[in-house]
Amino acid sequence: MPPAPPKPPAYRATALTALDGTVVDVCLEADGKVRHLAGRGGGQAEAARVRAALAAPAPDGTDNRPPVAVLFGAGLGHGIVAALEAGCPAVYVLDRQAAIQEATGVRERFADEPRVVFRDDADPLAAAAAAADAARAAGFARLCLVVHPAYPRLDPDWQAGVAAGCARYEALRREIGYKKFASPKPRILLLWRPYFLYREIETALDRLDMPHERLDMGRGQRGETAVVEGLLAAVARFRPDFALTVNHLGLDREGRLTALLAEIGLPLASWFVDSPRLVLHDFAGLAGPGVMLFSYDADLADAMAEQGFAHTAWLPLATDPARFALRAPTPGHPWRAAASFVGASMNGQAAQSLARLSPALARGVAAAADAFAASPERDAGRFLAGHPATAALFVDLENSEKRLEAELALTWEATRRYRQDCVSRLLPLRPLIAGDDGWETVYPGCGTAWNRLPPLDYYDDLPLFYPQSDVSLNATSLQMKGAVNQRVFDVPAAGGFVLTDAREQLAALFTPGCEAAVYAEPGEIEALARHYLAHPAERERVSQAARERILAEHTYEHRLAKLALAMKKAFGG
Template sequence: MARRTASGFWEAVRRPRFRSPQPRALVLTSGYFLQREALSAMERLGWHALALSLPKGERASGAYVEALLEAAFTFQPDFALTVNHLGLDRQGEIMALFEKMALPLATWFVDSPRLILHDFPGQASPWCQAFSWDRDTLPFLTGAGFTDARWLPLGCDTGLFAPGAPGKAAWERDASFVGDSMAQPSTRLVKRLSRHSGAARAARAAAPDYAQAPERDAISFFRAGRPDLLALWESLDDTLARLDLEQLVTWEATRLYRLDCVKRLAPFAPLVAGDDGWRKLLPGGGFSFHPPLNYREELPGFYPRSKVNFNATSLQMKGAVNQRVFDVPACGGFLLTDRREQMDELFEPGKESATYADPGEIEDLARHFLAHPAERERVAQAARARVLAGHDYTHRLRTMLKVLRRRYA
């Protein structure tokens, strides 16, 4: 790039965008969830895509900046895509480059933007279009300066999650659960908060109440009716400690909620695939355990081998749905999941989804669907048809493209 004149370079990269029906997308990659799925969907759509690997160290390193500018000059993208704001730096240097290049950046949050954006204060930009998997987070994003933030739920790579994937006989069960016990994340946060006397104890004591509360995030829960926790939160001396307190309430509530739910599967001798925390938390007898499964290589063959795939959503997302809601039916499996407000806009209740509103319903519903295989199959096939018709990642990227075209073309 040294041989190019500065004026010629910036003139070349600040070109008109979205002039072709098939866009050119620069995807910032680090091996994180959704990046590979996005690239696969772009290939199936016939888009032109280039993956730019993110550095493991300093996000504004000279080599990374050089690679980003080189890709902008040679590939001539219409937009860049990042997941969870990965590839941006705290100082705002990378976002400033996108602005200088007049290159739209789509950032798709698939985890709490509140927890992520504390690393990126004041970095909302007219050249950054935010999307979130959870509609409940849109007011926060708008308040953080991301104008016109949009809801974009998770989806499925239906080329990967499809009937017929190879599996193991040992996976065949009446019921199974795939997920983290949240024991280790909670323990890590307890250790981090140990220098703040009583903070971890107060957070863990509040977790059961938060699990039942209508508020969708911990800070709203503090403000709505827990002045003691709000005062504790305000007394903490740095932003990270405050976020740790919020996150510990959330993860501990999720741990207790999932444990309560999964325990209710005991009569069906379920297979629980996840971290070692489950072996310590679940009662002896009745449960089988499996180490964490590889998302791409094992889960497509695992889900169809359980008559009832069970799901208990993280309380980080009280109104949203997780990946399993799409992946299980896509490969022909049946899912029993907790009722979530946003799910009703994605699947028709009763016809395309089977849900429980309260953990007390789990055992009876599981027993019902195990006793009625034809009904189980009808729901599974209807859900699969819905995923194929509207919830593939190609559908999500088409929605994203429409938003970006309207704003930046």
């Protein structure tokens, strides 16, 4: 049932004017009695009352910004002028005394002033909530409630409701307005959605003894009311120093939650372990002064800065040394193999991506895939815009979503071809391939020329699988042409040996030759694999050196400690 409409006033309002026509007071007549709106001091007293309230320090002493003024009663309008002169970002006049407003003309006088908002909702909490929304939009500014002394007696219940609504907002504001990074170890709010890396993050934070709390961001619209309320409640309860997400999971593309975090002064760390371009691309509203993006790929810092992100950093992948712990191979184990590869054939992903394009563009992307794999260009969009088979069709696409589909199709098709080329070089060694049944359509002879396992679980199977192979082949996805993937950390940590493709950023993490075995192009794979199979001591020496470097520098504890330090430097004040 909707709230009852305002009751008509039980008084008559008559304006008293000066010789120049200015309203100097209003007589309020009821039950044979006359009261005055302005009282002693008139409009000057009204303005002085507002100035004094606005000049008073914040109750908690933490916020000296101009507050949002909430005037209970418009009076003669002098208090509104005082609030505007004091620099209030907004002035909310909560007043449902239409007879007084008509006598003073105050509402018409400020009709063209955008900072002045009149509210006469039947529900006083709704009126107060509108003012609170304005304060929140102003960076969770204070609400300064100034009550005109003539109004409570006219509408005491409504005034009490307004006061309660303002007090509710102020209580929340004080709870979330705490000083960030005041403790030696930061408190981290995880904006959680199901994704593999969150488990590693939580485990690493436990080992680092960094206080953290998981906030389930739900499965629906990420800017919905329940998510917003849950976020505010978690901040008030847990008092985090910053929020942390992976790949911007849990945040809406329109930037509503990003804006909310900025309003409450909570910094956000977003660690991208897939291409930020594939997540962020051309959507607006995601950048903000309190957001720091961490990318597994150092090459993407400039691209992120171009989208307005002022704070970016390189944060490579790593390993969980407790899960990928040192193990020896088991003789006779069904997973025992001289050479192996773990990964999808990419047949399905590539075909589905190409099917989303027009037939002409799909043909062009397929024609350009090998050239993209061989090209030093790392931006799929730039490559498509410049390649003769795709340039005209790509540039003519109607929107950014269509262009992103083309970029994905090129990336997955090029990766499919590159990966299958690399794995084919192992076939003379009768490898074990763990992946989907698409491999059986790629390479005939499964069971004789090579063997296949179904896809393996990352957590339960791979820590046991990697030590069973003398040589584990790694072929990095072409969405990360300069970066390294998870396998270069996990395989040595588990006691295995990895032969990986050359990537520019690998040299900043390992010493090639000493701590990493690297092939420059697929044609080198067979010879290098045969070399390391024939020299087990050399293989063991490289794997052991890699494992020592990983335990010293490349665990998730190292990454989270670095992330927390970067957040404190950027936002710790």
